[in-house]
Amino acid sequence: MINNPFTYPRAFDLYRNKSKYKWIILFVALxxxxxxxxxxxxxxxxxxxxxxxxxxxxxxxxxxxxxxxxxxxxxxxxxxxxxxxxxxxxxxxxxxxxxxxxxxxxxxxxxxxxxxxxxxxxxxxxxxxxxxxxxxxxxxxxxxxxxxxxxSRLLDQLRYYPYVQLSIISIFGLLAYLAFNYSKTAEQNRIWVGLAKETAHQLGTPISSLMAWLEYFKTVERVKDPELIQELEKDVARLEMITSRFSNIGSTPLLNYEDIHQAVKNTVSYLQKRISSKVVFKVHALPVDIRAKINKPLFDWVIENLCKNAVDAMAGEGVIGIDIRKAPDGNVMIDLSDTGKGIPKSKLRDVFLPGYTTKSRGWGLGLTLVKRIIENYHQGKIYIKSSEPDAGTTFRIILKV
Ligand SMILES: Nc1ncnc2c1ncn2[C@@H]1O[C@H](COP(=O)(O)OP(=O)(O)OP(=O)(O)O)[C@@H](O)[C@H]1O
Ligand SMILES: [Mg+2]
Missing domain, CATH: 3.30.450 (Beta-Lactamase)
Structure with a gap:
């Protein structure tokens, strides 16, 4: 994720107060x-x-x-x-x-x-x-x-009246809440999808132009520097990957049976070159072929986000363990652990909310995106399996087969 270059206005503090409001409303209703x-x-x-x-x-x-x-x-x-x-x-x-x-x-x-x-x-x-x-x-x-x-009948009716009345009001309240929640989720979905589509669309033009220039440079005698061309190609490839992530988020992504171990290894080797050498990756998987239906660009994005959070939590020094297994029910389980500062128990639910961040330059969107990719686009599950203050955190991803 790109770091936020300015001080982050905590407009999302609303989220932290949301559960407080819920309790107040419930209390008043009671x-x-x-x-x-x-x-x-x-x-x-x-x-x-x-x-x-x-x-x-x-x-x-x-x-x-x-x-x-x-x-x-x-x-x-x-x-x-x-x-x-x-x-x-x-x-x-x-x-x-x-x-x-x-x-x-x-x-x-x-x-x-x-x-x-x-x-x-x-x-x-x-x-x-x-x-x-x-x-x-x-x-x-x-x-x-x-x-x-x-x-008298009147007295009997009056005795049950408040219970009947309260039940009807509660059912109505519940239905209203569900309808409101549904429309809120639908609206959020539209924003995610719309923004992502637009981003992919806007990136498309300069990237094709860059690719054309690159092809041209390869033929021009003056700039025939293979190293320079290679670096440029890498950057263009990276830009293409970003575009494909956004365009996948902005549509119904295609899922393919992929070798999960291989996919993780690729992302890790890409990341290893770009982060502190004091971070050690330990990827572990049984030698059997473990495949699951994934959208590769989006899945890579998930692993990348989780690893980046882990690096931040360890302040650039420690071990990131990735354990890939097949559960007895056939689902694929990926445990990603770090040896970082951990997450306090009271914040375990908040970390997946958009805008929740403890970093001065964070957007608080990384885990929201991860959850969205795993749950909405892969029908899988992601949760924090365990977290110990100053000992580390383990995230678990379950991909249905
Ligand atoms: N592995 C981890 N160990 C400890 N805390 C974590 C870990 N992963 C996430 N967190 C906490 O959850 C918060 C939210 O993470 P998230 O990735 O959503 O946002 P962010 O990393 O702060 O910002 P960005 O949008 O740039 O990713 C983090 O600010 C951090 O406090
Ligand atoms: Mg993050």
Whole structure:
């Protein structure tokens, strides 16, 4: 990667705050959810209290009516006020628990008397679990009746309302988040692809021109210096390689079965000449043929980026080990380790984010590109297998076969 020639404005600090915002939003959502559940629960308990008082009133009126049979007014209050305003299912039983009367149960009119009794007893069992019955005493007869009741439908609905509401809101929130994420990824893809295509396109013209000049120089007597021509050819070849990297990133790259060991060795020998001689490469692979489907220019770019990061982490001195293996499931595994300063545990996820860099002249794009190439273009995987502070880091690439 090209080094950034000016002080890097950390516009990407947003990324570091992103997870903080996520937590804040989640926290606020949790508070709202809890507050709404708490508030509805309060409403429910108030309503419950009211229903209980209404039933007590109902029982009291029954009791009063029975004990003072001549009270006309009370009969009126009962029939006209209490009964119509009451949607609470009620069963009145005698002292032995046999149903005598019921209200608000919505029993079918077609039921026979026996079926009705059976149903009432069933409902009674449910009511017994919900609330204590209210006792009605008959003074003259010395016997008791009981009023059993159940929460009204309204109360039951209100109890479940916040959970239903919160579930619907959460599902909606999740869908909105996924849609947003999807459109963000799609936009990022377009930018990567568009920029890469444009770069490849713009480099194309001067490179063809350079190649033409080179051919011309070979024929001109004055500049027939083989060494100079050779160096120029190397540079042009390098430029062509850069162009092919960008044009591959900018399109759907073709994948071919390639010898991975050979590909790695080529990149390493290219790099070795350009970095400190105090960096030792140790490439290890079993003598068997290990092949995987790769796009060569892009794969080279991956190895180059990882090696450059390793060199930086070791401050130009240490060992870079590359271990190529075939996993039992047939996939190809490449472990690239260094003896550098390592990555702190808290930063292990951040290193792949665009813009994350600890270098004064870094762009923080190297690993983003690497991840993109391996995962989007090769359907493989890359992750940090291990990292020890001041001991080194190992990246693992898995290429599916
Ligand atoms: N092998 C490694 N050992 C220790 N830290 C590493 C290693 N590889 C990457 N990092 C950390 O991850 C950060 C991001 O790496 P990345 O390659 O994405 O960007 P960069 O190297 O800083 O800049 P550039 O865009 O020029 O590559 C680095 O700045 C460094 O802190
Ligand atoms: Mg880098």
């Amino acid at each position: 508070i709202i959810g809890l507050a709404s559940i708490f508030y509805t629960n309060r409403l429910v308990s108030q309503l419950k209290e009211r229903e209980k008082r209404l039933i007590e009133l109902y029982a009291k009126t029954l009791e009063y009516n029975a004990n003072q049979k001549d009270n006309q007014n009370l009969g009126f209050i009962f029939q006209e006020i209490i009964v119509p305003n009451n949607s609470i299912p009620v069963i009145l039983t005698d002292g032995g628990g046999n149903p005598l009367d019921h209200r608000n149960l919505n029993l079918k009119a077609s039921l026979t008397e026996i079926e009705k009794q059976e149903l009432l007893r069933e409902k009674l069992e449910i009511m017994k679990e919900e609330h204590e019955p209210i006792l009605i005493r008959f003074e003259d007869e010395g016997s008791n009746n009981y009023v059993y009741y159940k929460n």
